Amino acid sequence: MQIDFSPKVQELHGRVKTFLEENVFPNYERREKEIAANAKEGNAYRTYPVLEELKAKAKAEGLWNLFLPESGHGYGLSNLEYSPIAEMMGRQYWSAEVFNCSAPDTGNMEVLERYGTEEQKEKWLKPLLAGEIRSSFAMTEPAVASSDATNIECRIVRDGDDYVINGRKWYITGAAAENCKVFILMGKTDPDNANRHRQQSMILVPKNTPGVTIVRDMALYGFMDPPAGHPEVLFENVRVPVSNILLGEGRGxxxxxxxxxxxxxxxxxxxxxxxxxxxxxxxxxxxxxxxxxxxxxxxxxxxxxxxxxxxxxxxxxxxxxxxxxxxxxxxxxxxxxxxxxxxxxxxxxxxxxxxxxxxxxxxxxxxxxxxxxxxxxxxxxxxxxxxxxxxxxxxxxxxxxxxxxxxxxx
Structure with missing residues (x-):
C-alpha cells in the first residue's frame, strides 16, 4: 500500500511527534501525581495543571482539533492523514486531550458539526472546539443487551415545549469529569414504530439539568480512570427544551x-x-x-x-x-x-x-x-x-x- 502524504501533512506528522516526545510523554509521572493530589483533596475528577498547560501550548502551536475532516474548525485532515497521528497519541492515551482530539468529544463534535442547528453549535460545539468543556455520549444501558441498540429502554417523551427523559445509562466515558458539561443521549421517542431503527432519537442534555445523577463511577479492569471516569448515570424526569433534539425524532x-x-x-x-x-x-x-x-x-x-x-x-x-x-x-x-x-x-x-x-x-x-x-x-x-x-x-x-x-x- 503506497501512501503519498503531502509535504504539509508530513510536516504536521513530524510536529505532532516532536511535541509528544518533548512535551507530553515526559510529563506522565507529573500527570499521575497531580491526579493523585486531586483525589487526596477530595476531587479526583477535576482537571489537572499539566494538562491545561499542555493544551494551551498545543493550541498556540496550531496542533488543535486535528481530527475534523473537511471542516473550517480543524486542520482539514482526511481519515487517512489523521490515522498516523492517532497512532502516535495511542502510546499514552491521555495525550489525545492535549490536542483536543480525545473520545468521546471527537465523535460528539462531529455530530454537532454535521447535524447540529446553529443554536446548538453556538452553545455546545463552539466551547468544545475551544477545549473549554468536555462532553459524553450516553447510549449503553445496564438492563439490556446494548450490543443491539434497538433494545435501548431510555424514554424521551414530548411534553409541550419540552422533552422529558427517563432512563439509566452506564460506562458513559468522560461523564464523571468536572468539566463535562453536556451529554448526547440516545433514547426512544417512538417505541411502537414498526421500523425498529426509527424508534430512537438523540438529544442534548446539559449535565447540570435537574434529575441527572452520577450514581457511581465504573471500573474498567479495576481502573477508575479519573479525571474522565466511566460512570453510571441516572436520568429521572429530566426536562430539556424541544430545541435540544438532534436532526429530528427518529433519526438516532x-x-x-x-x-x-x-x-x-x-x-x-x-x-x-x-x-x-x-x-x-x-x-x-x-x-x-x-x-x-x-x-x-x-x-x-x-x-x-x-x-x-x-x-x-x-x-x-x-x-x-x-x-x-x-x-x-x-x-x-x-x-x-x-x-x-x-x-x-x-x-x-x-x-x-x-x-x-x-x-x-x-x-x-x-x-x-x-x-x-x-x-x-x-x-x-x-x-x-x-x-x-x-x-x-x-x-x-x-x-x-x-x-x-x-x-x-x-
Whole structure:
C-alpha cells in the first residue's frame, strides 16, 4: 500500500511527534501525581495543571482539533492523514486531550458539526472546539443487551415545549469529569414504530439539568480512570427544551452510523500505537533479563513472540490505513465492511501483543511501573466498545455473502 502524504501533512506528522516526545510523554509521572493530589483533596475528577498547560501550548502551536475532516474548525485532515497521528497519541492515551482530539468529544463534535442547528453549535460545539468543556455520549444501558441498540429502554417523551427523559445509562466515558458539561443521549421517542431503527432519537442534555445523577463511577479492569471516569448515570424526569433534539425524532440510528465510523478508526489506530509501545517494552525487557543461563532474547520462544508481534502490528496498521482510505474515497457507508474488519482485528491482534509484553515483564507487567496494564484494559475493552466483535463479524459475513445470495435466493 503506497501512501503519498503531502509535504504539509508530513510536516504536521513530524510536529505532532516532536511535541509528544518533548512535551507530553515526559510529563506522565507529573500527570499521575497531580491526579493523585486531586483525589487526596477530595476531587479526583477535576482537571489537572499539566494538562491545561499542555493544551494551551498545543493550541498556540496550531496542533488543535486535528481530527475534523473537511471542516473550517480543524486542520482539514482526511481519515487517512489523521490515522498516523492517532497512532502516535495511542502510546499514552491521555495525550489525545492535549490536542483536543480525545473520545468521546471527537465523535460528539462531529455530530454537532454535521447535524447540529446553529443554536446548538453556538452553545455546545463552539466551547468544545475551544477545549473549554468536555462532553459524553450516553447510549449503553445496564438492563439490556446494548450490543443491539434497538433494545435501548431510555424514554424521551414530548411534553409541550419540552422533552422529558427517563432512563439509566452506564460506562458513559468522560461523564464523571468536572468539566463535562453536556451529554448526547440516545433514547426512544417512538417505541411502537414498526421500523425498529426509527424508534430512537438523540438529544442534548446539559449535565447540570435537574434529575441527572452520577450514581457511581465504573471500573474498567479495576481502573477508575479519573479525571474522565466511566460512570453510571441516572436520568429521572429530566426536562430539556424541544430545541435540544438532534436532526429530528427518529433519526438516532442515522446519527449513530455517521458518528461511529471515524471513531472506530481513531480507536483502532490508538490501539496500534499502544501495541507498538508494548513491543518496544518487550524488546527492551528480553535483552536485559537472563533466565536459565542466557538472555531471554536468545530463547526461541521470545524470538517467535517478537516476530509474531511485529507481523500482527504491521498487518493491523495496514488494514486500518486501508479502511481509512476507503472511508475517504467512497464514504463510511460503502466502507462498512472495512470498518467492521478493523474493529475486530485491531483490538484482538493488539491484545495478543500487549499480553506477551506483560508476560515478558513477569510480576512487573502487572504493576504501576509500566503502562502495560492500562494498554491491556483499553485494548480488551475495545472488543465491546462501539459494537462487540460478534456484531461486527456478523456484519462482515452478511456483506460477504450478499452477492452469492442474490444469485441463489431462498
Amino acid at each position: 440510528f442515522e446519527i449513530a452510523q455517521g458518528r461511529l465510523g471515524p471513531g472506530r478508526i481513531h480507536h483502532c489506530m490508538r490501539v496500534v500505537g499502544m501495541a507498538e509501545a508494548a513491543l518496544e517494552l518487550m524488546c527492551r525487557r528480553v535483552v536485559s533479563r537472563v533466565a536459565f543461563h542466557k538472555p531471554l532474547s536468545d530463547q526461541s520462544l521470545w524470538r517467535e513472540r517478537i516476530a509474531k508481534s511485529r507481523t500482527l502490528i504491521d498487518q493491523t496498521r495496514l488494514l486500518v490505513l486501508h479502511a481509512a482510505q476507503r472511508m475517504d474515497l467512497v464514504g463510511n457507508k460503502v466502507a462498512a465492511k472495512e470498518i467492521a474488519m478493523i474493529k475486530v482485528a485491531a483490538p484482538n491482534n493488539c491484545c495478543k501483543v500487549i499480553d506477551w509484553a506483560i508476560q515478558a515483564h513477569g510480576a512487573a507487567g502487572y504493576s504501576q511501573d509500566f503502562l502495560l496494564t492500562s494498554y491491556y484494559a483499553y485494548a480488551r475493552h475495545l472488543r465491546t466498545a462501539d459494537g462487540p466483535d460478534e456484531v461486527h463479524n456478523n456484519a462482515i459475513a452478511k456483506l460477504e455473502l450478499a452477492p452469492y445470495q442474490l444469485k441463489h435466493p431462498k
